[in-house]
Structure formats: C-alpha cells, structure tokens
Amino acid sequence: MTFETLGLGPALLRALAEQNYTSPTPIQSEAIPLALAGNDLLGGAQTGTGKTAAFGLPLLNRLSKVTPVNGYRKPRALILVPTRELAVQVGDSLRGYARYLRMSIGTIYGGAGMGPQTDMFRRGVDVLVATPGRLIDHIERGTAKLDEVEILVLDEADRMLDMGFLPAIKRVLQRLPRERQTLLFSATFETEIKKLALEFMRNPYQVQVAANNTIAETIAHRAHPVDTARKRDLLVQILSQRHTEQVLVFGRTKHGCNRLAEQLEEAGLSAVAIHGNKSQAQRQKALNAFKAGKARVLVATDVAARGLDIPDLPLVINFDLPMVAEDYIHRIGRTGRNGATGEALSLVSPDEGGLLKQIQHVLKKDVELIEIEGFVPQRSVRSSSDVPSQQRRKPAHRPHGKPPVRHAHAGAKAPRGTGQGRGGSRNGFAR
Ligand code: AMP
Numbered sequence: 001m002t003f004e005t006l007g008l009g010p011a012l013l014r015a016l017a018e019q020n021y022t023s024p025t026p027i028q029s030e031a032i033p034l035a036l037a038g039n040d041l042l043g044g045a046q047t048g049t050g051k052t053a054a055f056g057l058p059l060l061n062r063l064s065k066v067t068p069v070n071g072y073r074k075p076r077a078l079i080l081v082p083t084r085e086l087a088v089q090v091g092d093s094l095r096g097y098a099r100y101l102r103m104s105i106g107t108i109y110g111g112a113g114m115g116p117q118t119d120m121f122r123r124g125v126d127v128l129v130a131t132p133g134r135l136i137d138h139i140e141r142g143t144a145k146l147d148e149v150e151i152l153v154l155d156e157a158d159r160m161l162d163m164g165f166l167p168a169i170k171r172v173l174q175r176l177p178r179e180r181q182t183l184l185f186s187a188t189f190e191t192e193i194k195k196l197a198l199e200f201m202r203n204p205y206q207v208q209v210a211a212n213n214t215i216a217e218t219i220a221h222r223a224h225p226v227d228t229a230r231k232r233d234l235l236v237q238i239l240s241q242r243h244t245e246q247v248l249v250f251g252r253t254k255h256g257c258n259r260l261a262e263q264l265e266e267a268g269l270s271a272v273a274i275h276g277n278k279s280q281a282q283r284q285k286a287l288n289a290f291k292a293g294k295a296r297v298l299v300a301t302d303v304a305a306r307g308l309d310i311p312d313l314p315l316v317i318n319f320d321l322p323m324v325a326e327d328y329i330h331r332i333g334r335t336g337r338n339g340a341t342g343e344a345l346s347l348v349s350p351d352e353g354g355l356l357k358q359i360q361h362v363l364k365k366d367v368e369l370i371e372i373e374g375f376v377p378q379r380s381v382r383s384s385s386d387v388p389s390q391q392r393r394k395p396a397h398r399p400h401g402k403p404p405v406r407h408a409h410a411g412a413k414a415p416r417g418t419g420q421g422r423g424g425s426r427n428g429f430a431r
Pocket of ligand 1: 020021022023024025028046049050051052053276303
C-alpha cells in the first residue's frame with residue numbers, strides 16, 4: 001500500500017516523500033480513503049499511530065480542491081485538540097504536509113497572548129488548530145468566525161472530555177454549519193464519546209487499529225516492575241546477563257530511542273536506533289548493521305519499525321509500554337515466528353500499570369510480573385493499575401433515534417488490504 005494508491009494529490013505526495021513517509025500506517029490506510037470520500041469517521045487511535053496524517057492528509061486534500069482567495073479568509077477546517085502541546089504538534093505536522101499547497105494553518109491555545117492570534121484571524125486562516133477554551137474566547141470576541149467550516153476534527157476526544165471540555169465543545173459545535181464532515185479520534189470509545197458521536201456525526205464509519213488475533217502461542221510474556229528512572233540500568237543489567245542474543249528494544253519517542261541507544265553504547269553494548277527523524281537511508285543503514293550482527297541492540301519506535309524487514313528474534317524488550325495496547329501485538333510479532341520460541345519482556349513503571357492491564361486484556365492472558373532485586377519500585381505496578389486514572393463523569397442527555405454507527409469493513413466502501421489482522425472494526429464500537 002502506498003500513499004499514491006490512497007488517492008492523495010501530487011502536492012501532498014511530494015511533501016510526504018520529502019518527509020520520508022514511505023508507506024501509510026494502518027490507521028492511515030484505513031482512514032484516508034474513507035475521509036477523502038467525505039465520510040464521517042470515528043478513529044480509534046492514539047499518538048504514535050500516525051493519526052495526525054490520517055485526518056490531516058484527507059482534510060488538506062479536500063480543501064485544496066478549491067483555491068483559497070487572497071485576503072480575508074475564514075477557517076474551512078477546525079481541529080480541536082486538548083492541549084497546547086498537541087495544538088503546536090498538529091499545527092507543525094499540517095504545515096509540513098501543506099508545504100506545496102497555498103493554505104494557511106493557524107494555531108491558537110490558552111496561555112498565549114490574544115493579540116497575535118487576533119492578527120492571525122485578520123490575515124485569514126484556512127485550517128485552524130485550537131484548544132476549546134481559547135477558541136471560545138475568540139468566538140466571544142468575534143475574532144473567530146466558524147460559519148464556513150467544512151471539516152471538523154476532534155482529536156484525542158477522550159482526553160478533551162476528561163479535561164472537562166465537553167461544554168466548550170458543545171458551544172463550538174453550535175457555531176458550525178450542520179452540513180460538514182466530522183472526524184473524531186479517540187483512544188477509547190466509552191459511553192460519553194459514543195454519545196458525542198451519535199449526537200453530532202452523520203452515520204460515521206469506524207476505523208480502528210484492531211488486535212491481531214493470531215498471537216503466537218510460543219511467546220512468553222513477562223514484565224519487570226521498575227521505576228522509570230531505573231529502566232536504563234535494568235536494561236543494561238538484563239543485556240549484560242544475557243550476552244548472546246540480538247535484541248529489539250521498543251521505545252515510545254524518537255528522542256528517547258536515540259538517547260537510549262547512545263546510553264547503551266556508553267555502557268559497552270553496541271546499539272543503533274531507528275525512528276522517524278532519520279531518513280529511509282539512515283534507517284536502512286542501521287537495520288543493515290543490526291542484521292549483519294555489527295549492532296546487538298536495535299532501538300526503535302513503533303512507527304519506524306513498521307514496514308521494515310526485521311528478522312525473527314528470540315527477544316523483544318518493551319522499554320516503554322506502547323500507548324495503544326494493539327501495538328504491543330505488533331511489537332511482539334517480531335519474535336516467536338513460525339513456531340520458534342520467543343520472549344517479550346516489558347519494563348513497566350508504576351505509572352504504566354493501566355497500560356499493562358489493557359495489554360493483558362488484548363492478549364486475553366496475564367503477563368507474569370517478576371521483580372528483580374535492586375529494581376523493585378516503591379509503588380506497586382499491579383495496585384496502581386486498579387486505581388481508575390480518571391474520574392468518571394455523569395452521563396449527559398442524549399437524543400434518541402440516531403442512526404447506528406457504520407463499520408468500515410461492512411460493505412463495498414471499506415478500503416481493502418488494510419494489513420494483517422488489522423482493519424475494519426470487527427471489535428465493535430463499544431469496548
Ligand atoms: P502521530 O501519531 O500522528 O503523532 O505520528 C507519530 C509520528 O509518526 C510522527 O512523528 C509522524 O511524523 C510519524 N509518521 C506518521 N505517519 C508516518 C508514516 N506513514 N511514515 C513515517 N512516519 C510517519
């Protein structure tokens with residue numbers, strides 16, 4: 001699957017090639033064709049899955065069909081995000097994708113001066129990335145006019161609700177044209193999200209990075225509880241004690257992976273890192289060094305490891321647990337292939353107890369927790385996972401008789417070839 005076959009225009013394809021996006025991630029393969037066709041979408045995906053491009057590329061492609069007039073322009077797409085950091089990140093990503101499109105991408109968030117943001121509206125903006133509270137401020141002052149919005153994206157909807165943004169979101173929704181496309185991305189689809197979707201979306205398709213249900217039976221899953229600050233020392237100890245195998249180590253961030261590879265080198269272990277900031281050539285070089293046995297440890301992010309021909313390995317280590325439980329399945333798919341025995345070892349901090357629980361849910365079995373002397377954290381991983389991380393909200397009123405959610409795999413409209421064991425929405429809307 002390539003970005004060309006997904007139906008994106010040449011200006012976007014050029015920008016993607018320059019940013020070393022060689023092949024779409026699973027959520028992109030599924031979401032892009034559906035969103036390009038104008039459908040409403042519910043996307044089940046977290047940061048790290050490539051979800052920004054999954055909504056950003058079809059959004060830009062659709063808007064680019066109409067050339068913006070010069071001078072004052074009102075937003076034609078609105079992306080609501082929970083935090084300032086995400087607003088900046090999404091804005092930056094979109095500017096990168098829109099490099100060869102004549103389109104202005106504006107970002108507004110709280111904690112920054114109103115003046116420059118007001119000026120930005122005055123100059124004209126095509127795509128607006130905003131946190132809900134600050135957007136309300138601009139609406140009240142009359143600086144943000146949303147009556148020409150054609151596409152609405154609710155990014156990390158579950159987080160926005162957890163942060164108490166539901167009333168603000170509803171107020172924003174009242175300002176938008178009813179005739180529009182709505183894309184909602186969320187890591188979970190709990191009752192509140194479903195209510196929001198049923199109330200404000202038109203017959204949405206659901207796309208989800210779903211679990212691969214063929215998990216090798218020959219893989220042993222183990223976890224060591226350890227404080228975040230001690231993970232590196234524990235990893236060095238494990239690698240020093242098991243001194244023959246080649247190991248694939250997964251980390252969550254590009255920066256973290258780079259630093260970890262450097263630190264392993266400093267500890268005398270040959271290591272290379274592959275992540276999204278490296279060019280395809282650099283990644284291939286690192287992978288070749290690993291395959292040739294010149295490097296014993298390959299440290300990778302989820303996205304970077306995707307699509308790379310990494311050999312079957314006896315041991316995969318999760319330095320950080322993935323934010324999406326389904327990615328655990330992808331990671332461990334690098335071991336235990338073709339009946340070989342494999343081991344998946346996770347270093348789990350007390351904060352990651354909830355993620356471990358989700359992984360066990362997806363695996364449908366417990367991951368054995370083994371304490372290592374000298375590394376036992378003060379807080380227990382198990383007990384912390386039992387504490388709900390967020391307070392539950394009171395259910396809101398919902399009108400009845402809304403159309404049911406459509407599923408991406410049902411019917412001819414669904415994209416084909418979404419990858420091994422993934423795709424569609426076989427797991428259903430509510431989980
Ligand atoms: P996101 O989940 O949108 O935050 O994306 C996670 C990271 O993956 C970002 O650094 C993106 O630039 C990168 N990324 C997203 N899609 C792709 C792709 N198809 N190929 C390579 N990198 C990607």
